Amino acid sequence: MLQHAGKSWPHGPRQLVRSLAWLRLCAIAGQSLTIAFVTWVLDLPIPVGSLCAGIAMLAVFSVLAFWRLRQRTRIAAWEPVAHIAVDTLVLGYLLYLTGGASNPFISLLVMPITLAATALPLRSVSIVAVLSVGTYFFLMHHSQALPQVSGEGASGLFNLHLTGMAISFAITAGMLGFFIARLARALRAQQAEAEHERERALRDQGILAIATQAASTAHELNTPLSTMRTLLGELARESAQQETLAADVELLISQADRCRDILRQLVKVGSNQLSGVAERLSVARLFDSTRDSFALLRPEVEVEFSLDPDLAQRSIEVVPALQHALVNLLNNAADASRACGNTRVELVVGRDRESLAIDVRDHGKGMREADLSSAGMRFQTTKQHGLGLGLALANATADRYGGSLVAYPATGGGTRLRLLLPLKTLDNFTHES
Template sequence: MPVPVSSRLHARYSPRALAATLAWLRVCAVVGQLATVLGVAHLLELPIAEGALLAGITALAAFDAAVWWRLRQRWPVGETEVVAHLAVDTGVLCYLLYLTGGATNPFVSLYIVPIALAAMALSPRHLAASVGIACLAYFIVLIRHEPLPDIASHAAHGGQVFAARDFNLHVLGMAVNFAISAVLLGFFIWRLARDLRRRETLAQRERERALRDEGILAIATQAAGAAHELNTPLSTIRTLVGELRREHPADTPLGEDLALLAGQADRCRDILRELVQVGSAQLTEQAQVQTLPAFIADCAERFRLLRPAVNLDITLADEAHLAPLRIVSALRHAILNLLNNAADASELSASAKVEFAANCTATDVVIEVRDHGPGLPQAVREAAGMRFVSAKRDGLGLGLALTNATIERFHGSLRADAAMGGGTLTRLTLPLSALRAQAQ
């Protein structure tokens, strides 16, 4: 079964993902804090507790190194652990702010960044704990802190190299803080918006897939009912044909027509029996073990019996996998649907050529079918079997939809593109792991 949208996107907002994001931000914070402390102490020559500040930055760097080691382990990362990471970050920032002016330091608003990240991944209970830690840290530096030296008064005593008389350190810090906040918030809001757009796109595809499957199920139900109901009139037709033959044994033209009618009735009966057999095999997951070359040859032989007038050009790469693969009958019918669609498309351009190619990579089986027709409209190519659409005048779009549904059962993909030189190239990709798992 395809992976649900929520499962595929959950990893982007999981506690482990948030811990990794915080680890990267911690690297940036260590670099930025180190540059700021050294710049203020040596370029501005302000009397700050350089040694104590560097000790706090070193402790943060050591903690980040431990977090990177932790993330390489397979232990699950819980929300409580992420809150502990945020508590350490907040505590170190609180220590640095205590030594550099406390709440009067313009960088105090950086308390907001971890809260914004926590809101993306944590539960309300753990988010409330993160907010409480940030508020407590802000309150601490608000009431207790070392005063920040004034750059203007320090310049009046000759300790500043390049500052002007009215230059204010707080204004400079606010400008730098604004730039940092703008970059961080802009980046994370952009990423959040991108993921939301991706979520909407995937959700739309899931809705289309559900509608398609509902349509296929409705058609299958009707087909099963029709097969059951057709069995009785077919038996009646065969009985009447036998009686007419006995009543008119000397009528040669009538006998030939009755023989044709009997043959067609037998053919309909065989089709119904095959339909029942396919359904039974599908329910019991019965399959045939074949290599890829044997499977391609089998599909080609069946197609030539159906469409003998079509010139089928087969290309089998040397890298074709020779290991046995278990092929269900639905997969064989999916390939035949693609070949039939390609033959119909080629006939529209007065061509009888269809190209059939197969290749095998280290992870996937790739099967390509190319026609030499006028090409599919872009809307049909984009649908790619998700909806019942067809470019043929009398087409129902059912064959491509059934093919795509079968491919998705094996976690594969189906893609239709315009081919070089005209026509359409339909590429079917099946993961070897799914086929091997079926074989096992």
Template sequence: MSDNLHSPSSRSGPFALARTLAWLRLCAIAGQSVAILSCVTLLNLDVPLLPLMIGVCVLAVFAAGASFRLGMPWKVTEGEAIVHIAADTLLLGYLLYFTGGASNPFVTLLLVPIALSAAALSIAGVSLVAILTGVAYVLLVPYHLPLPTLGNSSLDLDLYVAGMGVNFVIMAILLGVFISNLAKAIRHQQGEVQRVRERALRDEGILAIATQAAGAAHELNTPLSTMRTLLPEIRREHAADNELGDDLDLLQGQVERCRTILREMVAFGQAQLSQVPERITLGEFIHGCMERFQLLRPEAEVALDVSDDAARLRLRSPPGLRHALINLLNNAADASALNDSATVSLAIRRDDRWLELIVTDEGPGFDEFDELGTLGLSQKATGLGIGLALAEATAERLEGELAASNTGHGAQMRLRLPLSVIGDSV
């Protein structure tokens, strides 16, 4: 994704401030229109109606342009957010000029941009906004048209106090609602940063394990080749020993199996480096996974549920997807074994946008879900404890998700992947 798009992390700070200002402009247009019309029709105040309505119309045009801009795929910078604030301050100062200037009870609305920018901009940005609004206030003290009166000092005082009360309510709502929304956006950004940091640490651990595995695969090739050469000689020297011959056949099979695994590791690494996905139907993909899983866990009984329509789906299968599914099946078999069961189930679900691979076991279930996919926190007595971490990393790389839940009779893992990423449109 390009850097100029509004990523989740960019939807706080200047972007969140600009979006908040867009909503405030809509409220300001409605409130100013009602206030001007009320002064003219209900209070019969001699306010300059035409200049005020021109100011409201200009604000409406600017609001439309700013809203259109926020829908564009360009990042909102701090400078642009300050320009939005400057335009709003200028228009508010224009309206205040015709309605008493600094003596207008609504002049404190100039503090709103400072409060909003304090939650979203840098210190330099907040300082610049404070200077802009401060200059506007200072200019409104000597330069303004007098605020119209009702001709009665007591009524004028009551009207001024009422205006201050309305202004207090407006300020309380603005500061309470919009600043809390900005703070929520900032907390969301901090949460995203924390999740990215945790994923980076997990991926670093996975990379370290992958590096060690690559080195081990290279080193194991030599002793396996030596064993493969010596086994036929030992068999010839003890041809009469049938019991030893059976053991040697078993050992020969295990050596060949290890060599096959090493070749698959090399092929997987080459495919990963080439970034060329495997084009295959979902049925063929599942069949290959089942064959490999049955070799690893011949005692496991897999209940497969896949419809003919889903089996015909063509995949652009990344190399890591097969290993992710086998890891989930292997973990499910281990969990079922804890309850003296050998049964696991694999269900395939698809719709127009998503493909779901659902693995269910008959084990004791999960005690906590927060540790899902965290390296080194496996509760199993055997294994390396990284199966779920590898599967979750694969899901994230494919823009999908891995979710865990308890079924009441075991645990269920849902590997959910977008067809736009793994589906073969060719």
């Protein structure tokens, strides 16, 4: 049994024991109805007392199984095998009293093997198979014969046997179809999850390679940037009397200073990432800082900002990479809006159940359906000179918090990117998170 998003067939002894417990209740009901039908409708002289005793034992064990499931202690791997063994032995006992191997319901001995094969290791399945096959062979040589149907003779007994085989076949087919279908669905879900993890690993490897190269580049740029800053300072003093030239030099100085600050921030982010340092601040302060940083980067873009007042003063732990991710999302949204002649982007901060929901919306032409489903998993871009890093870095940051990044079409055109970050993680973020 496998697990995927809580919808597929779960894996583990506890889940199998739970399935066996419910199937056992169905078996008790079916066996009771069968005895009643054979006794009152067919009027066959079967050992009702002994059969009811066997069903009563199964009912008592069923109560014990549900009691065991209510316990919080771990269910060991051998317990499902023990449960299956009890079910098989009780079924064998009931078949022994009703014809043994000639009973049409003998094929139900296959079901324990099927259930074990869906969840247990090969050794356990082998034990269950040996027990079922051994029970079958025992019943071939040891059993109490079924009485003849009154007034019908061999023909009536044969017809009754065929009817029993048909019912047994229907039960077996239904259960096999149900469990195999669930197992197949779980396998498909696991394959999809494996593909998702593979894409995530490739993305992270790409980010790591870029980060390594960025660290080397930052180290190499520091020296020529310092030299440029020194020369620009001297050039500013020499051109103080020429207004046009002085203004251009001041602009160059400001850009050089910004490059120096970016390099320092890059080193700071890397240091904090290695040490797991997170800064505690309010949600309002985080997004005010993000808005200010983006305003310096793109002063020509208008940001429509909305913050849930219930979240404004909530204190959270933030790593520098989170603010960079938000700025990247806003920058991508700005590029998409500008490509369509619009200068507006939206940043909406609210709550989605137990997560902080950050929506960044552009007013561009929107993303293709294929790109929406894989947003942030690959280095892909729709911009002519884009690198495809913005969404990938934002998605990687969301993964660090145990969150997610989802893209979907916005009402009225454009794309809305939703960054979901669990509030529980934000309240107490560590490097291991």
